Amino acid sequence: MPLRLYNTLSGKVEDFHPIDANRVRMYACGPTVYDYGHIGNFRTFIAVDLLYRFLRQSGYDVRYVMNITDVDDKIIRNAARDGVTVQQYTAKFTQAFLEDSAILNIEKPLLVRATEHIDEMADFIAQLEKKGFAYRTDDGSYYFRIAKFPAYGKLSKKDFAGMTDGARVDVDEYEKDSARDFALWKAPKPGEAFWETAIGPGRPGWHIECSVMSMEELGPSFDLHAGGEDLIFPHHENEIAQSESLSGQQLAHDWFHVRFLLVEGQKMSKSFGNFFTLRDLVLRGHKPSSIRWLLTQVPYRNQLNFTFDGLKSAASSVEKLRNFRFRLTSTQFAAGSNPAITQLAGETAARITSALNDDLNTAEAQGAIFDMLRKANTALDADEVHNDDAKALLATLEKFDEIFSVLKDDDQPKMKSILDWARAEGTEKAKEISPELLEIAGSTQLSDEQINQKLSEMEAARKSRNFKASDALRKELTDAGIIVENTKDGVRWRRK
RNA sequence: GGCGCGGUAGCCAAGUGGUAAGGCCGAGGUCUGCAAAACCUCUAUCGUGAGUUCGAUUCUCACCCGCGCCUCCA
Missing domain, CATH: 1.10.730.10 (Isoleucyl-tRNA Synthetase; Domain 1)
Known part of the structure; x- marks a missing residue:
């Protein structure tokens, strides 16, 4: 039985067949690194990780690319607020994302960063403009002309023919041809970071990075494009518009979207x-x-x-x-x-x-x-x-x-790393350290040697039916987070 | 308003046109010096109403409730 996946584009569960025999090319929209990742983020990344692992287990040779959005309005604003560069601001959260992913056993994809592809984005926009899909406004911003791409809405199943401009969009904010036209490139704002490029100074819109980087790493047409369900519109719809209007090819064959989670209902x-x-x-x-x-x-x-x-x-x-x-x-x-x-x-x-x-x-x-x-x-x-x-x-x-990927018992050192991080962050974070965490990660751990020493003492006590001594040793070990099991095959122990 | 998803035992949650996986918790039991682990037994008629059918939790319709997207968001 082949793999069957729900494809947002067709709205159906379909047999999955890679374009290129045994090779699978997939792209996932990664985090915007303006803060620490939350469990909603990680639901998505873990779901995609499972897909990646299963494809590989099924015998496919998978090229899995994920972007890191290290430039967007919020990042630029926060960096300006904190008086640091965009690079300085995002480095910390990019690092945190990598650490968190490792802690959750999320396998590392090939990571690509938006800020390392600014010139390619400018070039992509220039090509779109040349073909008439993009236009420049007086302030130096660039927009995508949705009217030129009739398939717009095919992913999110939206009918834009019947939509009226101005309903939910601030038409007056920019001098766009149509309120639905989305930004490819934003002109600089006073006091905020910008890049000097062939199409002028400014910063990229959100959607263009994925079009540029996916094409660069995977070609104009690839197998799978994944992300959270919220990205269906506008992000992925806009990616499709940008990429397909330029390449004339279908961007991704399968669109894989992970549903949002609820927390406590x-x-x-x-x-x-x-x-x-x-x-x-x-x-x-x-x-x-x-x-x-x-x-x-x-x-x-x-x-x-x-x-x-x-x-x-x-x-x-x-x-x-x-x-x-x-x-x-x-x-x-x-x-x-x-x-x-x-x-x-x-x-x-x-x-x-x-x-x-x-x-x-x-x-x-x-x-x-x-x-x-x-x-x-x-x-x-x-x-x-x-x-x-x-x-x-x-x-x-x-x-x-x-x-x-939950069998390996390495929770303790991972939790210890978070404990150390919280302590290093200062008193605010340190206050959040719970007794439960300290019990697992913070207490003085016995070494294997010490444990084995105590175990043999315990065994000796049990053999001589000195249960009082044996129970005392058991308690000592239990308090140190060591569970001792006596089976017919002998003694074995594990950490709590 | 437009598009879409779901309502299954105390909790979480699969699934099928022919009387409902699994996990957790709880109760009882087996094993056991103690402990741990493990096993066994018990706990649901599938939101409500109607329809289709020999038969529906599973299909259709209506209703009620919850949720998502439509705007930054995984």
């Missing part, structure tokens, strides 16, 4: 007090793996309600997966195989693939892995799993994790 907004960055959540003591898991639980086209209950629930689910792997990797199995178990592993892998092929149905895929867990754990309890079966189960689990 409401649209995330600073005024509702439900606006959270990744760092806010970690400061509250939530693990990155819980956050990633919660954000992948609901298929990307459905509204996801992000709640703190859900976050706790996600933590338990991830624990369950990790425990299962721990069990598989720390148990001594008898040689040979049990066909029923090997078959279970194979069928589960197939179920997962088939769920993801179905427009990335992550909920279905997760259901499948937990079905396997329950059955396999039952078999493990009954000693019916042999060495080859354990390998097969592990292979399926790891294949699952190639997509979801």
Whole structure:
């Protein structure tokens, strides 16, 4: 079964076939780096990350490009306000975005920055003007002439023929031919940053960067273009207008849009007090793996309600997966195989693939892995799993994790890095550090050596049936965040 | 007003024209020196009304409710 994806352009779920055999070229609209990324941003980036990972797992050679919008009105304004250059202002948040992405196990795409393509944008606009799609106004700004591009509205399904100028647009603000015409290039404003280019001084409009950079990195026509649902209009509609009027080719074949999330049942907004960055959540003591898991639980086209209950629930689910792997990797199995178990592993892998092929149905895929867990754990309890079966189960689990990426237990160092960041930021941020975070990341951690020392002491005590001493050691370890399990295969431990 | 999405157990959330995955939480139980892990059992008739059908949660219509985009926004 081939991958099927919903395509905003056609409004249908379609079979996905790359233009160029086995190569997939995809472009995702990345962050505007004027602040720390919030969980809504990361829902989108994680959804696209899943798509990227699944395409690769499916055998495609994927070229995945993401832009960093490091110039826009807000950035220029904030930089001016703070008395720093645009570059200085954005460097910090670009870095933060990269760190946050790494913390969430988002794989790094090929990143391209708007400010490194200003001249190409000017050139692109000059070509549009030459072809009659763009015009210059007296103040030195450039606009796209929508009337010249009849397909305008095809992505967002808007009918511009019936729209009246002035309804919701301030017609008087600029001397545009039509209120719907959008800015390609904005003339400088006093006291704000601008670039000197072949088409004059100024700064690029928002949409032009993606047209320029996607074409440069992927060619005039490529497979997938992704982003948050809000970008459908006007951003992507405008990209299409710019790119296609110049190239005469279809910009992207598939348009992949991720739905907005809700937080505690409401649209995330600073005024509702439900606006959270990744760092806010970690400061509250939530693990990155819980956050990633919660954000992948609901298929990307459905509204996801992000709640703190859900976050706790996600933590338990991830624990369950990790425990299962721990069990598989720390148990001594008898040689040979049990066909029923090997078959279970194979069928589960197939179920997962088939769920993801179905427009990335992550909920279905997760259901499948937990079905396997329950059955396999039952078999493990009954000693019916042999060495080859354990390998097969592990292979399926790891294949699952190639997509979801929550198994690796590295939350502690990641949380520590956020803790250090908050302390370095100063007292305002430091105040947000929760006891929960300190417990996981901030307490003095025992080294593996110390732990093993205590474990052997504990084992000795248990052998001599000195349970009082054994319990004391257990408590000591538990307080240090170490969970010790005594199984028939011996002792094993993990960090909380 | 235009376009679109959704309402499934305490919470989150899949899914199908033939009586409903999974996760979390809760209760009880098994195992266990303790603990942990794991397993078992229990907890829904799918917003409301009508229609189509042998049969609808799944299709159609109406209504109610929630949400998104149409303006900066992932």
